[in-house]
Amino acid sequence: MNIRPLQSAVVAAATAFALIFIPIHQLTGQSPSPVPLTLLSKDGRRALAITLVNGQQFVSLDELAAVFQLAVREGSVGALTVSYKGRTIVLTPDQARASVAGRVISLPAPPARSGGRWLVPVDFVGGALGLIYDVRLDLRKASHLLVVGDLRVPQVTARYLAVSGGGRLTIDAAPRARSTVTSEGNERLTIKFDADALDLSPPLPSSTGSQGLVLGIRVVDGTTLTVDLGPRVVEVRASAQPIETAERVTIDLRVAQPETPPPAPPAAPAPATPASPPSLGQLISPTRTLATVVLDAGHGGEDLGVRSAGGTLEKDLALAVALVLKSAIEGRLGARVLLTRDDDRQMSIDDRASFANNNKADLFISLHANGSFKTTTSGASIYYAAFDGDAKATGSTSPAERVSVATGGVRDIELVAWNRAQTRHLSRSMAFASLLAEQFRDRVPLESRAVRRTPLRVLQSTNMPAVLIEMGFLSNPDQEMQLANSDFQNTFVQAIGDAIVRFRDGPPAGGTR
Template sequence: MRDDALAGGVTVSYKGRTIVASADQPMASVNGRVVTLPAAMARVGRRLFVPVDFIARAVAPIYDTPIDLRRASRLLIVGNIRVARVTTRIDAVGPPTRATIEVTPALLVSQAADAGRVLVRVEADVIDPAPPPAPAGLIDQIQTGTQTTTVAIALNARAGTPRVSTTTTTESTRVTIEVPLAAPSQDTSTAPPPPALPALPAPTGPAPPALPALSGPKLQTMVIDPGHGGDDNGVRGPKGTLEKQVALEVARKLKTLIETRLGVRVVMTRDEDRSVSPDERDAIANNSKADLFLSLHANGAPSADVKGTEVYYLRLDRAGEEARRSTAATELVLPVISGGTRPIDVIPWDLAQAAHVDASSRFASMLEEELEKRGPMGPRPLQQAPMRVLSGANMPAALVEIGYLTSADQERSIQSADVQGGLVQGIYDAIVRFRAFLESPPSQ
């Protein structure tokens, strides 16, 4: 940018394209074409002030990245980011009070509800909210804002636990909220006290031995591993889509869905674009005491015709098979403070998966079955392979190749909210099934 004495204003240059703005006239020349502005440029000291429309009318035509100015929302959108238009309305005052949140375009949403509020989070980079309606019925306040992607609905003291449902069309996602009255509390202050129970006779003989606590495996913590990252881009599609980006997008959506609906703690091996080695990924899972490990990737092939989702679990080599057979026998018996001893399994770090291959096979099969319901599968939908990132995971583990980026069709589709939402839902359904399998009591 430089002063232009001839025009009495400034000249802005960008990659051979120019804007000439005058300090006297409400107009500017953009690459030789005159555009009008609401007001002239103003100079205050060393600063220049231009009307907001200068961005859309003058800067946007010469810039090589899309610029969208939304005055009503005070949003300036630069680049191809996910912007959700969010409209909230109250359909019935009730009770029950019914409200609808409409998200355009169709995007994945997650919700949490209790007796005091409803939170709806939209999987977008930013939301463009319409002004919320005035409070009515059992709803005290509706808050939306561009600084967060969450719509918060505060309920009043008479509200019961709300019911929330979500429907998705090709154009939008609709969240319907129904808020009933809280159930009346029963007044027991005047009720007569229950009759006293007769005293039980004192036990005779020695006390029976205490029963051991039943503590089977549970799904309390899960690790999601978005593949690659940092300098490691992974597969690159014909249009430049990177595996590391797609894996992270899907991982974030899956994390939100699991935490919201299952209440399971989710740990990510990376939540940003950074390098993480296979050993670090396994260490994060093992040190987090995770009960399940899932690695997310996108595939590539020499032929652009190959497409579809594929699921992998670990194939053991000879050393791994020997470790698997000898896991129970390879123990250290250590004393504990309270007396007695405790057996500790000893197995090399890089063979930790050997003890979990059967459970990993079950989890991988469930993933393959659920993902097949959601979209096309690859030539070999369920495979075993000696994958380094799985070998050191000391818990059931699987890897999902969500699609082939080398297929132009799949590179395009895999970036859509609908396709990613289907993948996330399929993986989520498999996790629900595996949790039921993991926590079911053993057959007698």
Template structure:
């Protein structure tokens, strides 16, 4: 709560004499706010505005919840007034203070800074001796730094005092950078800055580009630059291990559009069908994976057809996918239920069943080709041995989505989904949102929301792939195509 007398002084409000007890009138020009003690609805310039809690009168002083600034004062002010609770800011006047969530990741030899900027704001990146300075076209920054840890390329990242800029302090190993921009949900934009070590220490670092003007929001902003693989080449001297060894390279992604054909899934209040939403997102995701990552995509259905749950896992196994994602839309009797949820297999539910099945159970229907070692695993065991990687893949998906779309309070969960059981690779189910919620139904069928989901998934694939590639010795299956001269996994 904040004292009304303080707000009056800061926001140029006049407190009128109050003839009636339990009532307070504030004025700004001819616009009037009337507060009633213990009444959560406030009259503001002829409109009723709800406060999270009612005003209090105590010893002649009135107190209102801090939200009063954004919801009531803003309506009587000539200049824009914006309250940002999270960052403890009140913006008064036409000031441009974009919110920036900055995250820094290191995978393999490459470091990556990602800035989620709301609203989308133009920027310029300049290299100034041993710093990269990202200056936004703004009056100030509302900056949140997450997961920023020093590494061999970067000694620190911080805001620049007195300037709407962010500085990356570089170490001697730093060689070059490349920046890309991608639109995100809610008028935001994501700037991704990839940092590479010096060319002397790596065979394929790009030429330095200094300065690099930010291209602002736009899907054509060199998407390929983020797709440089951290994957190392196949070593002919390495023994070929059985498929039981964890895979160290991500080459193919299975996308499962939930439901289809006779099985419509859930239906939204406006009549949208889950099976249509899942197929639309699956197709968008396939297009972007193929065009931007150059990975192979396996779809469990390409049209409105009925496919059983075990068949879906079998398709992914047969086509030797390295990751599996099953797309769904949620439904709840609670109309307000909202947000995305990511699931991986609950071991508690399937562990016993799998153990009971022993090795006499149904076989994973993989297809052996050429000299490949056949992978004989009971169906119920297929997913269990990928449990750790599935949890990690699910976490990555939830993390990337949380930057782009609303998440349910339980954004990451374990559940006994049948479709996951037979998948012989790290696998997750994504409930993209609640189609039973009218707002979310509109989102789920919109291009913007679908693109945000796809961007999040794309980024999660890149991140997971790069992490896997940077760990341990890469294992090259015999039928692997060696990387081309550029080192890209295309």
């Protein structure tokens, strides 16, 4: 097929795409002109003018004939015959149907005569004409698109969710079209899809409202989206992965969190002499026994986590280290060590936290690997929970309830809102995070600010001291090789084990370390 591209048509089509976010009638207050039907084929794109007749969308039959090389003949009794390579369609001006090789096809309205030319409903193209044409005609009325042939034109949808400490923007392309995400610092993201064009129906959200983390989503060309980010964004993490028959791009945005200390215990009577500030050791009350430790290997199943340029997956690395760490803790401390997952399967965040809570864990460690758009960024970091203000961090509990335990029997638990379970353990979680950083130092590369507070749901929901460890950056080729090395993994595990022993034993007699 040879579709003759017209410069004016291309401009019209491009204009139609640009206005998909802000329809012109919203700017002028006038009734909008009908959006043209954009035809996409291997020969390019062009626009087919739309005429409204009694609220129905019509297209010129003469224009269709020119584009698709059709022969149109008007009979003496008013019937219209449309032919293509010996196959015909018969239309009758006063009837809302077409005859295609003896088969009757319903139309929303009969053909109409306007200014000496015949008009047919837009549905004629995807219905009757599609039955006689030799390549696929995919009419997408909601998108004002007509896809001719086997082009890759995925439908792209986006949704935004405000979460504690930031937001998450999820963009899906279905059917799947591989994507490449690049970043310009924390100001802008570019998402390039391996497709011939994009179907943007319904229109993508232009912003995220009052939160102001996403200022706009724009179409740069036919297959590239640009996401403009607000000035409050201090960290961006993006990943792409297949979800059933779609490609999903997940963009996590974090905002700066105030460096507030954990809730203070009830005030003690004033000492007779000024007291020194508490040391790290004083924050660690002796535990002496750690009966149960839960290790959480991040991601899993279809949730790949970070994917390195060399093909290493965060979900695989996290599980490999968790298995080694499990054996090390069992052998060294004699504790019961449970894994939230011991194979490649997906678990929700709430299920991970519930697993630790129901098994009455004394310590929770979640293992992850980081990613950055800068390939030079490196170093491990340790997170403990943060909350949106002191009000949430000092929430109350409800009466106890008797529940089943995964290992059998029952136990009484206090009913605590999922985002408040961690509040009573914040001081000890902070202490354990600091111990980990101390043990990693000189053994494991650390980020400049190794210990951080962040409102991660899996940490907020756990009812025991809990940390999340980002072991390093898979986006850094050198660190990817390091993290995949078994000797380095053993060093990493040894450092975690030393921190756990310190945490269990508390400060030695006569000292703070």
